[in-house]
Amino acid sequence: MSQSSIDRPYVQTWLKRLGRQLRGSGRVSQLAFSLTQHHGGSQDEWSQRLREFLSGERMPTVDLIANIDRLMAKPLRSKSDAGESQGLLL
Secondary structure (H helix, E strand, O other), rough: OOHHHHHHHHHHHEEEEHHOOOOOOOOOOOOOOHHHHHHOOOOHHHHHHHHHHHOOOOOOOOHHHHHHHHHHHOOOOHHHOOOOOOOOHO
């Protein structure tokens, strides 16, 4: 049995979860920006790759899955959150 057939159910489950996480407005762009910072390339290229992963046209590597999970686990800070934390410092 090949490695890809073993991993396929996991990858499909992961892709469904990622799709739910990226449903919010601007989430694909935010993740694409983070991937650009870590892996290079343009934000448009990463946005396209993410859409290809979600549609099943392309399969991510295990390393990329781990990296995306790490990036998605980080809480996103909004400008208002940053302002509040600054106020607490004063």
